[in-house]
Amino acid sequence: MAKKAKADSDLSTEEKIKEAARKVFTRKGYAATRTRDIAEEADINLALLNYYFRSKGKLFEIIMAEKMQQFFGVMEPMLNNTSTTLQNKIERITSAYIDLITHNPDLPLFILSEIRNSPEHFLKITGKASALFKSVLIKQIQEKKPDRNPLHFLLNLMSMCVFPFVMNPVLKKMGAVDEKTFAKMMKERKKLIPVWVKSMLEAE
Amino acid sequence: MAKKAKADSDLSTEEKIKEAARKVFTRKGYAATRTRDIAEEADINLALLNYYFRSKGKLFEIIMAEKMQQFFGVMEPMLNNTSTTLQNKIERITSAYIDLITHNPDLPLFILSEIRNSPEHFLKITGKASALFKSVLIKQIQEKKPDRNPLHFLLNLMSMCVFPFVMNPVLKKMGAVDEKTFAKMMKERKKLIPVWVKSMLEAE
C-alpha cells in the first residue's frame, strides 16, 4: 500500500482487470455486474477477462476473498493484544473501521449482501467464532459486564462504526446530509464512539 | 395484519404473485431475481406475471414502494408526538424496529442495497429531511445535547436496532450465534438499547 500512484496503464493487464473488478463488483454486486462492465472499466478486451481468470465466478471469488479479509481483518490484530486496555482497543478498532470504510465506502454493503446470497465463499471465515470467544478482547469486556453476552458490545461497536456508511446513500437522497457534513460526522465519531461505548459499559 | 392464516391457494392470483415477489425480491435483490423464480414461488404460470404486472420492473416498483414505507414508516409516528418523553420515544422506536425486522429479516439489506443502485425509486423519500429536522424528536434530542448534531444519536439508535440483523447471516456462518441465541439477544436489546442511548446522551 506504499505507492498507489500508478496509473492504470502502468499496471499489468491482469492487475488492471482485478482493479476494475474490485470497483464494479463492490459497487453493483455479483448479479448486477456484467463482464462487459469490468472489461470496459479496465479498458481491455472482453476476451481477456476469461483468458486471465477463466470465468466471471472465478474472478469474483478472488475479489470476494480479498474484500472479506479487508473487512474482518480490522478486528483481528486487536483480539489477542495483551498489552492494551479495553478502552484503547475500542479506540483503535473504531479508528481503523472508519478509516477503512471511508476509503472503501461500498465495502460493507458488498460484504454483507454477497455473503447472504452465496453459500460457498465463507468457508474461510467459518469456525473463527471460537477464536473470537476465547480472545483477550472478549475477556476484557466480560470483566466489565460479566452477566451480559459480550457480543452485545461488539455488535454495538461495529454497528456505530459501520452502519452510518450503509445509511449514507439514503441520507444523501433524503437531503439529510451532504457529503461534507457526513465526512465531518464520521471524523467526529472517531472520538465519540469510544466515549459512548464506555458509557454503555458502565450503564445500568 | 389481523389474520395471516390464509393459505396461498386462498389468495387471488394477483396477490399470490405479489406475495411471492415480496419474498424473492427482498431475499435476492432485483438483479439476482428471475421472473421464473417468482412464478415458481407463487406456483403460477410465468406468463401470468406479465399479464398482471406488465413487467418485472413494474412489479418491483410496487414491492419496493411497499417495503420503503414499511422500513421508514417506523419512525414517522414518533417524530412529532408532543405527549411522550424522549426516553419513551426511544423505547417505542426500538421496540417497533426490532419487531418489524424480526418478522422481515431481509428488509434492511434489501432497502439499503436497492436504494443505492436504483436512482428512480426514492422520489418518494426525497425531501423528507426538512420534516425530520423540524420534528419534535430532534428538538428533544437537542435539548439534551445542544452542541452535537442530533443525527448522531438517531444514527446510533437505528444502528443498534438494525445492524445486528444485517450481521446475523455472517454471525451464523461464523458459528458465533445460533438462531435461538440471536433471537434471545434481540429480545434483550429491546430493553438494553434505550438504556444505552440514555447513557450516551448523558456521557462526556
Added chain:
DNA sequence: GTCTATAACCTGATAGAC
C-alpha cells in the same frame, strides 16, 4: 497476449390457443 467473431445459453416478454 490480444483481438474479432460467434457459439451456447439464459431471461424477459408476448402471441395465440383454450
Added chain:
DNA sequence: GTCTATCAGGTTATAGAC
C-alpha cells in the same frame, strides 16, 4: 384468466486469426 410455445435480446464463454 390461464396455459404452451416461442421470440428477441442480452450475457458468458470460447474458437481461431494475428
